[in-house]
Amino acid sequence: MSIPATQKQWITSSTEKDFDGLVYQTSAPVPKPSPSQVLVRIHGASLNYRDLVILRGSYPFPLDLPVVSLSDGAGEVVAVGSDVTKFKVGDKVLTLFNQGHQKQFVDVAASKTGLGGCIDGTLREYGAFDQTGVVKMPENLDYVEAASLVCAGLTSWNALFGLRPLEKGQWVLVQGTGGVSLFALQFAKAAGATVIATTSTKEKGEVLKKLGADHVINYAEDPNWGETARKLTPGGEGVEHIIEVGGAGTFTQSFNAIKMEGIISVIGFLGGAKPKDNILETLNKVCTVRGVYVGSYGQLQDMCKFVQEHNIHPVIDKQVFTLENAKEAFEYMWAKKHFGKVGIKI
Known part of the structure; x- marks a missing residue:
């Protein structure tokens, strides 16, 4: 040409x-x-x-x-x-x-x-x-x-598979309906996980269910949604992976929902970036809090292969x-x- x-x-x-x-x-x-x-x-x-x-x-x-x-x-x-x-x-x-x-x-x-x-x-x-x-x-x-896929898709892929890869049968909590959270929902379901999603409206909740969310919690109606999410998991032990996008506004609930040795992947700070005095909760909850900055060349290749194999279409x-x-x-x-x-x- x-x-x-x-x-x-x-x-x-x-x-x-x-x-x-x-x-x-x-x-x-x-x-x-x-x-x-x-x-x-x-x-x-x-x-x-x-x-x-x-x-x-x-x-x-x-x-x-x-x-x-x-x-x-x-x-x-x-x-x-x-x-x-x-x-x-x-x-x-x-x-x-x-x-x-x-x-x-x-x-x-x-x-x-x-x-x-x-x-x-x-x-x-x-x-x-x-x-x-x-x-x-x-x-x-x-x-x-x-x-x-370039930014939001790869970020969610890295969050779920980059440090301690998500396994079939595990539980994932995704916050809201932003790009990273929606990709995480789709990837987790394709990998055989059970997904809890949070949102603030009934309408968005219905869309999340259509995308495969197993449980939807309206955080506008349930301020203690982290504890609610924990109670949904087997034995009330908590979820293995959390896609954290709210920052200071949601960290307390994420700590309430995480399982021992689980991973909270910090993607954004829509609820504010000012830290609160909860960093020692990583010890109290025995969990990993990890900042995620997109992903590598190899991870991009792996994600694209997964998307094609599972016929995943971005929202x-x-x-x-x-x-x-x-x-x-x-x-x-x-x-x-x-x-x-x-x-x-x-």
Whole structure:
């Protein structure tokens, strides 16, 4: 195919209050792949809460602005460098969040290779990535679905399988209906686990049940939902894995629900980031509290294989945006109008 010299893209130029730092460019240069890179025609992208807080100035990890926005992308390889052996023209691929995160555990150097943060991301028509920075898409997904796996999908995969892998028959608690929690629900059910999900509305609870949740607890009606979750488990011993997204607002309940030697995977802090005096509960409850920062190249490969084998389809919000109106996608997600991942067709 003919590759143009210029492209359309969105860059994060600065951090502002109302996404004013998000700038649309209509004649940016199309990158030329180095010997070890592939050039990808990007067809799908998706948003994460991380992308919103970068623009609003509260992202806790390294940034190097200006940078092409977003980490989540999927597309078709249209050119390959002379040293590329892993891919050929025509292969369908998705991106690795931290391009330098090749081994199981992340380190400082890898944390400075985040797409859309330190390295040009995916909210554009073409991107050049090292051959170790993309993996083949699951064949059962379209481009927008595949793109949604990059951050939220891989984070939940790492949480469930990265430290002490989830086993069939174990219990998992997922909080809310954000992207990571929904992926964790789908992955856990496919792996043979029993899943407890929390939400604040009856309507969302019904959707969670349709996705496979075995038990749904309305935390707006039950402030002691952690103890309620514990009582549901065999012998009242608690759950093996918790996907913790609330932060200070939910930690007490997570400790109430966790089983001895269980793992609380800390993904976010929607309920506040200020810590409370409960860190010693890790000893009292004999559990592991683990911060999760997406995942590695190998984990991305494993997750994609699992998604294809189990024919898992990500939950994509009904409103899918285009590249041209991508800024509306940011505003839509910030207003919490979405359910599932907010997708962008490019």
